Amino acid sequence: MFKKKTPLVLPPGKFRMGGAHFKDDTAFIATAVNDVKRLADYCGLTTASSLLDWGCGVGRLAVGVREHFGHIRDYHGVDVQPELISWADKNLAGPGFRFTYVDVSNERYNPDGSPERTVASDPGSVDVFYAYSVFSHMNDVDTPAYLKLIEQALSPGGRAMVTCFVEEDVAGWEENPAGYGPLDWQGRLHCTRFAREHFENHVNAARLAVDRFEYGQETDGQSLYVLRKR
Numbered sequence: 465m466f467k468k469k470t471p472l473v474l475p476p477g478k479f480r481m482g483g484a485h486f487k488d489d490t491a492f493i494a495t496a497v498n499d500v501k502r503l504a505d506y507c508g509l510t511t512a513s514s515l516l517d518w519g520c521g522v523g524r525l526a527v528g529v530r531e532h533f534g535h536i537r538d539y540h541g542v543d544v545q546p547e548l549i550s551w552a553d554k555n556l557a558g559p560g561f562r563f564t565y566v567d568v569s570n571e572r573y574n575p576d577g578s579p580e581r582t583v584a585s586d587p588g589s590v591d592v593f594y595a596y597s598v599f600s601h602m603n604d605v606d607t608p609a610y611l612k613l614i615e616q617a618l619s620p621g622g623r624a625m626v627t628c629f630v631e632e633d634v635a636g637w638e639e640n641p642a643g644y645g646p647l648d649w650q651g652r653l654h655c656t657r658f659a660r661e662h663f664e665n666h667v668n669a670a671r672l673a674v675d676r677f678e679y680g681q682e683t684d685g686q687s688l689y690v691l692r693k694r
């Protein structure tokens with residue numbers, strides 16, 4: 465059973481990242497359920513799956529899994545921000561739901577973290593890997609390295625659904641590009657944008673392949689990729 469029973473306890477607004485549409489309770493739950501349905505459609509997520517929510521924040525996707533499925537075999541949320549993981553662990557963890565804090569470096573969210581990268585999962589153990597608005601805040605050294613870790617983490621038929629800013633005919637990687645997108649980007653890695661070819665070269669080098677690409681429909685104009693092992 466959940467540590468907190470229904471009605472569902474939702475994270476306070478100050479913890480919700482990723483755009484204005486995640487701040488209202490109804491919209492917050494709706495985006496999460498919608499993503500769980502897309503994970504089912506695009507990546508084969510079922511109640512028997514292991515799901516890694518990398519950069520889970522406060523556990524938005526866990527709310528969606530709970531609303532849509534009740535629970536699955538293993539939902540695992542991982543993040544570099546201890547206060548978010550602590551909230552999620554207290555309020556959303558339970559059978560089939562767990563959260564792990566990793567003290568690794570990200571210049572925006574955990575600048576003093578370790579340079580030793582991890583996605584906190586055993587090789588070949590993840591059926592569905594989800595990274596929403598994580599590569600949108602990542603440098604161009606960590607990105608290819610984490611794509612390799614995703615490839616290692618995926619089970620043989622596994623899929624990864626990730627979002628990021630990609631455009632044609634732009635610099636390979638750029639931080640906070642002026643005049644781009646709906647926001648006035650502030651601070652380190654607020655928006656990291658890739659040239660599409662550059663990002664897909666990283667995907668290829670990680671021995672991953674693109675299963676699906678949807679341009680520009682995600683938060684603040686990010687694009688969606690579904691990736692699989694090659």
Ligand SMILES: C[S@@+](CC[C@H](N)C(=O)[O-])C[C@H]1O[C@@H](n2cnc3c(N)ncnc32)[C@H](O)[C@@H]1O
Pocket residue numbers: 481482518519520521522524525542543544545548566568569570573595596597598601
């Ligand atoms: C914009 S938030 C998105 C949160 C969540 N995925 C969602 O859609 O609600 C980006 C998250 O990625 C996390 N993050 C950044 N780098 C990370 C890393 N190397 N490992 C794990 N989490 C990371 C941040 O701490 C932050 O919670």
